[in-house]
Amino acid sequence: MSKFLLSLFFLLSTAFAHDHDPGRNVDANYSSNYVKGTLFKRVNSFKLKLEAQKGEHYQNQSHSQLLLGTYYLLPSAQRIGFFFAENTGLRHTNDWVFENNEWRWNDTSQRKEYLSQFVYTKKFTPHTKTPIVYELINTYQTNSFNGQSSFIFQPNMHYFIFSKGQPKFSFRLSVPLYYALNFDQRSIYKQGLYLGSIYHINRHYMIALGLKQTTEKWVASTDSIEKRPSQDYAFEETIGQIGLEFIISL
Amino acid sequence: MKLTKVLFFILLFSTQAFSADGRILFLKGKAWKNKKRITKKTQLHYGDTLLTDKDSMLVVKINPGATIKIKPQSSFKILAPKKKSSTTYNRYLLKFGEAFVKAKRTKTQRYHVKARNAVMGVRGTQFFISVSNLGNKDLWMCVNEGQVEVSVEGNTKTVKVNAGEGILVNSNQLPEVKKYDWTKKLNWKMQGSYKDIKDETHMNHVHYDIKSFDYE
DSSP states (O other): OHHHHHHHHHHHHHHHOOOOOGGGTOOEEEEEEEEEEEEEEEETTEEEEEEEEEEEETTTEEEEEEEEEEEEEETTTEEEEEEEEEEESOOOGGGEEEETTEEEEOOOTTOEEEEEEEEEEEEEOOOSSSOEEEEEEEEEEEETTTOOEEEEEEEEEEEEEEETTEEEEEEEEEOOEEEESSSSSOSEEEEEEEEEEEEESSSSEEEEEEEEEEEEEEOOOHHHHHHOTTOOOOEEEEEEEEEEEEEEEO | OHHHHHHHHHHHHHHHHHOOSEEEEEEESOEEETTEEOOTTOEEOTTOEEEEOTTOEEEEEETTTEEEEEOSSOEEEEOOOEEETTEEEEEEEEEEEEEEEEEOOOSSEEEEEEETTEEEEESSEEEEEEEOOSSSOOEEEEEEESEEEEEETTOSOEEEEETTOEEEEOSSSOOOOBOOGGGGGOOOOOSSOHHHHOOOOOHHHHHSOGGGOOOO
């Protein structure tokens, strides 16, 4: 089943894929993959989180993230969280450069960037008979590399299938919206559609197949403005990602 | 004459010493009292720990006025009562599993059921308690009749739970009182055949708090 999904996803993604060039104002589609491991550890009212992710962003741009932090559990299914993440492979507007007489993206696979996140979440279970959890995740994020701040509004829906009193499978739909707070992007510079199918081995160990589609809106880089001042640079880049995720909750 | 009196008092004291503090009203399947198999004639005493097997059911009457229906795979201890002036505090401990409790508080008799870090004070009522033995700290309680006053260790305040309401205790914080849909499926009957009194509520489903699951 997972093999079929993987093949189908890649076939669809590559069928629409083509090279992009911001200078030519062409939208683009890519596919990539990732692997992610998340460990949660509950200590009294704290839920510690350690997450490691490795994969590709955009077109063959390797990416990694190591995140560490904690949630503090509040009454009524609310949480606040503080997280610190080290990233490589992130791409920003000014990474589109004109060098040696050609346009290209900077290779950022070795460039380290540090992100700080403040998160507030709230879960809702309005249906007493249907095991669905609605969740709102609100994240304020700053990147120390370029001082950019953004706000991420992420509504989620999670549906559980129980077997013998324990969750066996669950499915998650997430629609994150990324707002640029202090940098030269459109207000919503990125939006996503994330699907997760989670197999619950038991209460502590889970394996998930993640499908993500992210659309990012780009504006002109400094080089673009200098070299092609009359060009309209607005274009969108859509990335399809398939990932294998491991979740441990202790 | 003197010998008769002595014999009479010896008999009276020995009867009191060995008189039962409770008895079995219903038994289906295997159950143990202090690790010894229970029969329908087994007498119960303060300090006894009752354990039920998979697919078994035990209903007991404990003096002076409590009736307890103990579900399968549960451990229930009858603690010795404590007396303060003219009031007797009858105390029970649900170590793990599930039990239905029916008792009526009077001026001189009070009933307290302890489970995990919470104490349920009976105020003339019938209620259900479930303590997970699956490694989490969830304690569920819901009330069918009357009112139950709940206190949580480390917390000086109490919360009152009325008929039709329930609570989930999984920390030292006072629980939120809510109406839970699953409580409607509970079988509160304590008398009749096994078919009449068996309760098939799958608490594992209830014990798994879907809101506690974290994905990111």
